[in-house]
Amino acid sequence: MKIEAIKRAEAIDVSILIGGKAGDGVLFTGNILARLLKRYGWWAVTYRDFPSNIRGEGTQYVIRASLEPIENCREGVDIFLAFDCEAIKKHAPRLNKGALLLCDGADAAILPTSVSSEVVAIAFPLRQPAKEKFGKELYKNMMAIGALSYLLGLEVNPLEDIVRELFFEKKGEAVVETNLKAVYLGYELGQKLIPKNKRWFLPRFTDNRRMILMGDEAVALGALAAGCRFFAAYPICPASEIWQWLAPRIKDFGGVVVQVEDELAALNMAIGAAYAGARAMTATSGPGASLMMEAFSLAGMIETPVVIAHVQRVGPSTGLPTKTQQGDLLQWIFGAHGEFPRIVLAPGSIEECFTFTVSAFNLAEKLQGPVVILLDLDLGQNLRTTHFPLAQDWIIDRGKLLSADEVAKNKEYKRYLITEDGISPRTFPGISGGIHLVESVEHGENGLRSEDPEIRKKMMEKRMRKLLSIAPNLIPPIIFGPPEAEIAVIGVGSTKGPILEALKFLREEGIQAKFFQVRTLWPFPTREVSEFLQGTRQLVIVENNYTGQLLTLLQSQVCFSPNLKVEGLRKYLPDNFTPEEIYRGLKQLCQ
């Protein structure tokens, strides 16, 4: 919070903003810096804000590093590296007192008047020397990293390793050398131009084997760990990273990734593969999700396990494809025609992206139906530091699956056998004795279509009963903070980090608050929420959308006490909450 009060040598938290235009290499520069800070033993997280454009429009990338585990960036910025002066106008108000601004450009450092006089701004040429020394402006990015290393007091060795890892295999030693030269040139420029009293000296700690990755990658890792061997998808931001990471790696596990013609094909193909016996998955975002709804309903009706990862972006329609939002919270719960059992899981951290994906496959096969992993762009595409490994242990549970021998013993195999728990033993095509029909039309136990009202009733009850049967296996919510706290907060997904940090700010002021992280969004944890709210007088639902979808869901599933004051803290700007915003919001709402 009050970074200016902390002596720089003892800094425990630093935020760096890199601003420029799409095509400037802001993302590349930021990624390397985040990795460097992580290797330094700090917890690094990033926030990317990009236009849906390859070149030209403004982009920003924030890297925050802390000695304590963190999940999100903050509002304030301590160091701002601007590749152009336009970025300054936009982001200068975020500069903390005592912050340093480096600007590459001739008319650099003309600060808007709103910026504190305690900000030091200097011209820091990057493009020009990059062009002169290396013949390409591109090298300004490595120079920037060199300059920032000097500014932060980082040793260059870990950086050398990173550059080597990035370039050596693909481009060879010569490219590594040139890039390193650019790093050193930036470092030297830093020595010359950066005021000594503005330098930071971040101490180096043992890395403790931590990882830095994005949620999409953690989902992909989770899919491999869970035995996902078939993945079909259509390109869409911000979900493509999931299968693009898997594509070159799944072969080592005997699996395949297929890029298909559209999202209709993606989910139908995954359902076909799952029906035939593979653990199958697809990934998409809002527009693709809308196209998948019909097949989602199909999976529910024919009782085929399939996993769908949905990384939310701003809608409606094409919306803002590269910005984050939680506007599709209800899409998979109430979307699609007809009623059928479905599960929606919502991870709130990198680790949860991994473990929930593993759970999603187990739940899908136990339920014999569709399971959705719902992320948002902030969680899916931003880098976060987390412990290695993402989980020590996990299992593969294929539910009621018959072996070929068991099928052979069956006198007459019935795919939709009515059972007490609603779950019918499953088998796959190719197995003698297991011949059956999966039927999207209402059907009897043997899969043959039927319009008999009694059969309809029984089959409907059988399918819906499955959800109750697997309830004990669902991922329970987590409650943070003391049960007796005056303020209760409920949130889901990527707001977890900023909510927890806002609660910390409140605690520092002596205000107690508790937080209920919804982790299984559907079936909704009604009992747990009711227990959480007992004795609570103030409830704030924090969510990244306009209409209050999480609140709507709560209202439909939980009976609020008349004494409970319920408020919504919502944001539908195209970025995630900062902890400061939630802190201010909670203070205002709970006065």
Added chain:
Amino acid sequence: MPIKSDLAKRNKDLFSRQPPTWCPGCGLYGILEALKRAAVSLELEPAEIVVVTGIGCHGRFPNYFLSYGFHGLHGRVVPVASGIKMVNPKLKVIGISGDGDAYSIGLNHLLHAARRNSNILIIVPNNRVFALTQGQASPTSPRGFVSISTPFGTVETPLDGLKLALGAGATFIARGFSGEVDHLVSLFKAGLSHSGFALIDVLSPCITYNKINTYDWYKKRIEILPSTEEVANDKEQAWRWLNREDRFVLGILYMEVRDSFEQLILSDSKRAIAHLELHPEKEKVFRLMEKFI
């Protein structure tokens, strides 16, 4: 592989599930009969066949044809069939998709499966009308077709799925006629034996909603190519046959040997992904995680 059934019982009843309830005289009877005979002739077992159908009268096919069956959504036969084949290439995957299903709502998938050369057989019972929804015009309805949805007759040009498939890179295209069951058996056998994407368009009268394209109407207009065995890999010849205005040319119109999608994309096209034993494979997963350190 499934256990081979008793040879003495190897007749088409091996593939009978239930008696069909299509309208008497429906072209689908001929297709059902031909597919059963082709399966018997190729010594296939019901357990190694999967029939995928869409929505329409054809959708009931797996109710009558005994094998593994998947009655899915309208227009999504092809992706489901491709998904099944990719994870278990040992299966014979047959998609049956009507003219509305394959050429209207599901056309995109058909062309992409042709382009990929997915190793599946797609049979299109082409009755040139939406029958199950009570007689609307379909993309293959002849121009001027009067129906409940087109009271003044269609003004659109009918499309030919085989021409599109040829253009999209299909490696096997053929046309048959429900009234020529013996010929249809030979086409289905060839289609089932083909390695790659096979599309068979079957002219299939709808006796209830299409009073124009009847058995008699077709009988006067079909011309059966002499042999289904020697087929030239000749696109220009295929194009000429497809463009004949006076006749429907029946037979295998084009065939080409090309690696199937499964051969190209799977690390081992003989092993079924569907039957892999799944383990957490911690060591391998941890090694991948280490890359993020």
